[in-house]
Amino acid sequence: MWSRWMVCVASPVFHRRPFSAARTLPPPSTRAAAVMASSMSNAKQSLSVAVIGAGPAGIISARELLLAGHRVTVFERSSKVGGIWDYRETFDEDDLLGQRASVRGSVYAYLRTNLPREVMGLPDFAFDSKFEGSRDARQFPAHDEVQRYLEAFADEFELLQFVRFGMEVQRCVPVQGHRAEGTVPSTWLRWEVVTRPAAQLQDNEAAASSELYDAVVVANGHYSRPRVPQLPGQAAFPGLLMHSHSYRRPDPFKGKTVVVLGASSSGVDLAEEIANGGAKNIHAGSGGGGSHDSDQIIKAPNLQEFHADGSITLADGSRIADVDACVFCTGHCSAGYIYDFPFLAGTDFVTVEDNRVGPLYQHIFPPAAAPTLAFVGIPWKVIPFPQFQLQSRWIAKVLAGAVQLPSRQEMEQHVADFYASLKATGVPVRYTHRQSDGMQWQYNAWLAEQCGDEPGAAWREQMYKACGQSRKTNASKYRDASLPGAEEAEQAAREEACRARQRAVHHSRDQSQ
Numbered sequence: 001m002w003s004r005w006m007v008c009v010a011s012p013v014f015h016r017r018p019f020s021a022a023r024t025l026p027p028p029s030t031r032a033a034a035v036m037a038s039s040m041s042n043a044k045q046s047l048s049v050a051v052i053g054a055g056p057a058g059i060i061s062a063r064e065l066l067l068a069g070h071r072v073t074v075f076e077r078s079s080k081v082g083g084i085w086d087y088r089e090t091f092d093e094d095d096l097l098g099q100r101a102s103v104r105g106s107v108y109a110y111l112r113t114n115l116p117r118e119v120m121g122l123p124d125f126a127f128d129s130k131f132e133g134s135r136d137a138r139q140f141p142a143h144d145e146v147q148r149y150l151e152a153f154a155d156e157f158e159l160l161q162f163v164r165f166g167m168e169v170q171r172c173v174p175v176q177g178h179r180a181e182g183t184v185p186s187t188w189l190r191w192e193v194v195t196r197p198a199a200q201l202q203d204n205e206a207a208a209s210s211e212l213y214d215a216v217v218v219a220n221g222h223y224s225r226p227r228v229p230q231l232p233g234q235a236a237f238p239g240l241l242m243h244s245h246s247y248r249r250p251d252p253f254k255g256k257t258v259v260v261l262g263a264s265s266s267g268v269d270l271a272e273e274i275a276n277g278g279a280k281n282i283h284a285g286s287g288g289g290g291s292h293d294s295d296q297i298i299k300a301p302n303l304q305e306f307h308a309d310g311s312i313t314l315a316d317g318s319r320i321a322d323v324d325a326c327v328f329c330t331g332h333c334s335a336g337y338i339y340d341f342p343f344l345a346g347t348d349f350v351t352v353e354d355n356r357v358g359p360l361y362q363h364i365f366p367p368a369a370a371p372t373l374a375f376v377g378i379p380w381k382v383i384p385f386p387q388f389q390l391q392s393r394w395i396a397k398v399l400a401g402a403v404q405l406p407s408r409q410e411m412e413q414h415v416a417d418f419y420a421s422l423k424a425t426g427v428p429v430r431y432t433h434r435q436s437d438g439m440q441w442q443y444n445a446w447l448a449e450q451c452g453d454e455p456g457a458a459w460r461e462q463m464y465k466a467c468g469q470s471r472k473t474n475a476s477k478y479r480d481a482s483l484p485g486a487e488e489a490e491q492a493a494r495e496e497a498c499r500a501r502q503r504a505v506h507h508s509r510d511q512s513q
Helices: 032-042 056-067 143-156 265-276 384-400 408-424 439-450 458-473 486-512
Strands: 048-052 071-076 163-165 167-175 190-197 209-213 215-218 240-243 257-261 281-285 297-300 303-306 312-314 325-328 351-353 356-358 373-375
Touching (some): 048 056, 048 209, 056 384, 071 167, 190 215, 384 439, 458 486
Parallel strands (some): 048 071, 048 215, 215 373, 257 281, 257 325, 281 297
Antiparallel strands (some): 190 209, 351 356
């Protein structure tokens, strides 16, 4: 049974102690609801904000910025909201390893969520089967149900009017100088945002447009370019080499001998799907992804070397002959994908080193450009949508002047201390933004406190952990049986959404008085 609790809190949210990975946060102070109610009236300024991307992070950010009174423009290069959840059957047949980043998402035809829908949903917009357009009531629905949920969210809060579809952001150029109006500090950077129609990117003569914004929120996602290991003999291997990023259906592997490299969620799922699709044999990694049901799947050590005769050598020295294809499923969460921000080239505010985006204060603000440059959605191994909301809510309040950041020097020191703590505990650089082992709950609680928000409901964490345990026990079948207490969790999610809506109505009334 999922326990439920609600603590209405109100506490000053100005310039709190930074969250640190090395410490355990106490529960947020017990007075946040009143601050959330008053933060809008405390806001000092309304800024023009460019949001890059209309995927989940982008549209959630747009709503939070609008709620805080900002003027928002979202730039999206495709024709729909949804980001990676906007499934496209096509992929780049000349780039099956995905290194050109020409395909933005990694969703395949039969993908289902690996988190229960109740957990995935936003606190004020429940991901149940009651929203407008829902057609898949399963607890672990198919990808198109997630897309419908995101479209329903955008419709419910009338966000589409703020999105410029078919527009690619080419450059974001910082602009210094005096601001002509408002109470925005003159030291805050403004941004020249240069865009071009996405359909004309190959046309060098296509006109680019340039507009000036007070702030930029980067929400472009990071599932477009996978990290692919380079193994000895790979270039000479005559078989098919594909990253799961380019995988769509099992049909091409029917009757084939296939090696699936990677034993996390995507590796387990694709091994099962390819086997059920008629593959002759599947040699799958033997990591911690869980058990397989199919008799065609053979647990194998890690792949070590390819050979020109179509064979491969495994880490234990054994050899498998006549391999037709190798599918790299090494893109587990964001560790297997490359963060990329080409529109910030030349600004030097952030760099990407072995998938560490930095320096970022609390994974969001680069100290040298804070607060008018901010990132949403950098952490991984998290429940994404609710965290996107907390991150963008904090950004919105900071930009409105309702919440203050520490000084640049303090933020830089916090980042340095965080990096030092990771190094001292042996955490690889590429795991800088990984929030496993309870880290996301501490981080989310800290963000909620900054926003003057109430802490997250306990049932969400409990259900997330129960899902993880179920996946470890039965990795290939856990989606087909509801988790214990699912009906109660769905009801808890609805009640949570109802309370959030009521608070929003009260806040709106407070503003108008």
